[in-house]
Amino acid sequence: xxxxxxxxxxxxxxxxxxxxxxxxxxxxxxxxxxxxxxxxxxxxxxxxxxxxxxxxxxxxxxxxxxxxxxxxxxxxxxxxxxxxxxxxxxxxxxxxxxxxxxxxxxxxxxxxxxxxxxxxxxxxxxxxxxxxxxxxxxxxxxxxxxxxxxxxxxxxxxxxxxxxxxxxxxxxxxxxxxxxxxxxxxxxxxxxxxxxxxxxxxxxxxxxxxxxxxxxxxxxxxxxxxxxxxxxxxxxxxxxxxxxxxxxxxxxxxxxxxxxxxxxxxxxxxxx
Numbered sequence: 267x268x269x270x271x272x273x274x275x276x277x278x279x280x281x282x283x284x285x286x287x288x289x290x291x292x293x294x295x296x297x298x299x300x301x302x303x304x305x306x307x308x309x310x311x312x313x314x315x316x317x318x319x320x321x322x323x324x325x326x327x328x329x330x331x332x333x334x335x336x337x338x339x340x341x342x343x344x345x346x347x348x349x350x351x352x353x354x355x356x357x358x359x360x361x362x363x364x365x366x367x368x369x370x371x372x373x374x375x376x377x378x379x380x381x382x383x384x385x386x387x388x389x390x391x392x393x394x395x396x397x398x399x400x401x402x403x404x405x406x407x408x409x410x411x412x413x414x415x416x417x418x419x420x421x422x423x424x425x426x427x428x429x430x431x432x433x434x435x436x437x438x439x440x441x442x443x444x445x446x447x448x449x450x451x452x453x454x455x456x457x458x459x460x461x462x463x464x465x466x467x468x469x470x471x472x473x474x475x476x477x478x479x480x481x482x483x484x485x486x487x488x489x490x491x492x493x494x495x496x497x498x499x500x501x502x503x504x505x506x507x508x509x510x511x512x513x514x515x516x517x518x519x520x521x522x523x524x525x526x527x528x529x530x531x532x533x534x535x536x537x538x
Contacts, residue, residue: 271296279358332376337387381425417518450480453497
């Protein structure tokens with residue numbers, strides 16, 4: 267699987283941030299890429315650039331994955347291109363930063379559709395062909411919120427907890443059947459979705475660094491991976507030694523201060 271040359275990767279949320287970095291890194295390794303996001307203009311420019319620079323095939327699929335039936339449209343487009351997906355990167359996500367009662371109900375629903383339903387449906391769409399070939403990989407992008415609740419980003423963190431559990435379950439199902447599955451759970455990363463009222467830009471990891479570390483962990487067969495020692499301490503160790511109620515209060519206090527800074531508008535939805 268990890269002879270990237272000539273293989274094909276499908277990356278969601280590929281127009282910016284971690285998704286764009288995945289597209290650039292995988293194309294540089296010789297993979298054909300299928301780029302999926304809402305922004306058609308950005309996708310087509312990126313596809314053209316990667317194709318010309320790395321002499322690979324790059325296709326763009328402009329679709330809103332939070333909408334019903336969108337994943338079926340992606341699967342149909344891949345079939346029409348005559349491509350087989352060897353690596354699926356479920357990266358697209360939506361973050362809503364607001365007190366829950368002030369959040370928009372429709373946006374909450376769209377976030378769940380994008381962060382959870384689209385990931386499940388795309389995985390279900392491409393796993394059968396991977397099984398037939400006896401090889402393939404799925405990398406699902408979670409976050410620190412996969413390990414503990416984040417008040418004022420409650421829906422987002424809950425969906426990322428699903429990402430981790432879903433990935434770990436699939437890892438056990440398919441590890442002996444030729445498919446590698448991993449949850450990549452980065453800490454603060456320099457993407458358009460970074461709430462700078464909570465994390466100064468200079469304290470966030472470059473998305474390129476997150477991607478290269480994540481691919482290395484996938485190649486090593488890890489079930490989940492969080493880049494950075496401090497991030498691992500905060501996300502994987504502290505929740506085991508501190509009561510959940512205390513963790514929730516501590517994280518809630520920090521995010522509440524971020525809301526007061528009002529640097530990220532209440533209710534804003536950001537695709538990552």
